[in-house]
Amino acid sequence: MKPLVIEHITKSYGKVQALKDVSFEVERGELFGFIGPDGAGKTSLFRILTTLIKPDSGTATVLGMDVIEDYRSIRPKLGYMPGQFALYQDLSVRENMNFFASVFGTTLEENYDLVAPIYSQLEKFEDRLAGALSGGMKQKLALSCALIHKPELLVLDEPTTGVDAVSRQEFWEMLQRLNAEGITVIASTPYMDEAEQCDRVALIDEGKILQIDTPAKVVQSFNKPILAVKATSMYWLIKELRSYQWSHSVQPFGEYVHYTDQREVPNADELKAYLSDAGLSGISIKPTSPDIEDSFIALMQNRNIHE
Ligand SMILES: Nc1ncnc2c1ncn2[C@@H]1O[C@H](COP(=O)(O)OP(=O)(O)OP(=O)(O)O)[C@@H](O)[C@H]1O
Numbered sequence: 001m002k003p004l005v006i007e008h009i010t011k012s013y014g015k016v017q018a019l020k021d022v023s024f025e026v027e028r029g030e031l032f033g034f035i036g037p038d039g040a041g042k043t044s045l046f047r048i049l050t051t052l053i054k055p056d057s058g059t060a061t062v063l064g065m066d067v068i069e070d071y072r073s074i075r076p077k078l079g080y081m082p083g084q085f086a087l088y089q090d091l092s093v094r095e096n097m098n099f100f101a102s103v104f105g106t107t108l109e110e111n112y113d114l115v116a117p118i119y120s121q122l123e124k125f126e127d128r129l130a131g132a133l134s135g136g137m138k139q140k141l142a143l144s145c146a147l148i149h150k151p152e153l154l155v156l157d158e159p160t161t162g163v164d165a166v167s168r169q170e171f172w173e174m175l176q177r178l179n180a181e182g183i184t185v186i187a188s189t190p191y192m193d194e195a196e197q198c199d200r201v202a203l204i205d206e207g208k209i210l211q212i213d214t215p216a217k218v219v220q221s222f223n224k225p226i227l228a229v230k231a232t233s234m235y236w237l238i239k240e241l242r243s244y245q246w247s248h249s250v251q252p253f254g255e256y257v258h259y260t261d262q263r264e265v266p267n268a269d270e271l272k273a274y275l276s277d278a279g280l281s282g283i284s285i286k287p288t289s290p291d292i293e294d295s296f297i298a299l300m301q302n303r304n305i306h307e
Contacts, residue, residue: 001064003028003153003184004049009058011044011207018044019055020207026186031179033198034188035296041207042188043083046157049186050080063152076104079151079183083158086142089131093122093141096130097148104149111150114181118174119144136167143174154178156187160194172197192293203296210299215292222290222298224248227266228256231275232282240278244271251297258294 004026011019018041026032034042047053049060051071060067062074087096097108097119108115118140125133130141139159146154156175160168172194179185187198195201195215202212211218231237234252241250241259246267248260259266268285275283 001028002026002061003063004032004186005059005061006045006049007059009045009048009055009060011041011048011053011055018207019048022058022204022207022209024202024209024212026184028184029179029182030184030186030199031175031197032184032186033195033201034186034204035190035192035195035201035292036188036204037190039206040204042204043157044207045204046080046082046155046186046188050078050155051075076149077152079146079149079154081139081142081146081154081156081159083161087130087138087145090129092127092129093133094126096141096145100145101148106149108148111148114150115144115147117177118147135163136171139163139167139171140174143171147178152184154183154185154187156185158188158190160189160191168194192291192296195292201292203299205296205300205303208303210296210303218295219290219292222295224260224290224298225266226288226290226294227259227261227268227271228253228286228288229259229271229275230256230282230284231280233280236278236280237275240275240280244274249298249301251294253293256288258288 002025007023009019009022022045036042048055049062049067051067051074054068063077065074067074088099091099101107122137122141130138133141143159160171163171175185175187176197198215200212200214201218203210203218229237229241237257238250238252241247241257246261246263248262251258272283272285
């Protein structure tokens with residue numbers, strides 16, 4: 001039995017179509033990532049599969065049970081960490097843990113082994129109010145609370161949003177450890193660089209799944225050569241690259257701009273001469289390999305062209 005089977009789910013709020021015919025499956029023991037920008041539909045989807053809202057159409061089966069018919073049986077088997085408001089800010093760390101444990105008829109002591117690697121880092125702050133914890137600590141407490149009843153499936157909605165880069169990495173390491181212990185994990189994130197932490201990822205935008213694959217295969221699907229271009233003025237560089245006769249895509253990436261050409265092979269010397277003639281200085285052009293963000297942007301652009 002697959003822990004998650006989603007078939008043709010749609011969901012609208014008035015005129016806003018949050019999910020458009022979404023289908024996918026998650027395998028037992030997978031660490032599955034849902035990646036997409038704000039408003040892509042991640043939270044709506046996660047609320048459906050955690051039985052908090054109903055889809056307009058389509059079916060969702062969680063741990064072999066239907067999200068509408070069997071919601072009462074599903075809930076005790078899920079660990080859900082919502083994007084926001086996961087904790088009671090005016091309760092202490094310990095009180096939050098005790099509260100979530102009691103909701104599921106268990107105690108911290110009973111399942112201490114499972115949460116220990118995470119919760120042990122919080123124990124010295126046990127009496128501190130949750131509202132007074134740092135962003136990373138709050139997320140660790142929320143994860144401990146979501147785990148306290150030994151769920152079979154862990155559903156985490158943007159667990160690393162608002163968390164610094166070091167804590168984000170540490171958080172994913174925790175998820176990988178839990179995953180290695182046999183818990184199936186599905187987590188959403190707006191950060192593309194987190195894709196490589198997952199076994200498979202679904203890229204979602206404007207309520208539609210654009211691709212589902214391993215992070216490596218998503219990157220491989222980008223098959224155009226990329227030039228990383230730099231110049232003193234980023235603004236003029238982007239403007240000139242967009243006006244270049246062979247320009248296919250122009251995307252800022254940190255201090256560089258990723259450029260692809262309409263031709264099969266771009267001509268770096270010709271491009272350099274063009275930018276120089278346009279008055280740009282400090283020009284550097286080098287070939288670079290695509291990453292998942294290149295693939296995602298290309299998929300989004302492709303969809304916009306076809307819609
Ligand atoms: N209760 C609601 N009423 C009206 N529109 C809503 C509601 N909830 C979500 N939406 C809209 O549905 C779309 C999808 O939102 P959703 O929260 O599912 O996406 P998301 O990927 O989780 O983004 P975010 O990270 O910003 O929450 C957005 O356009 C959002 O404005």
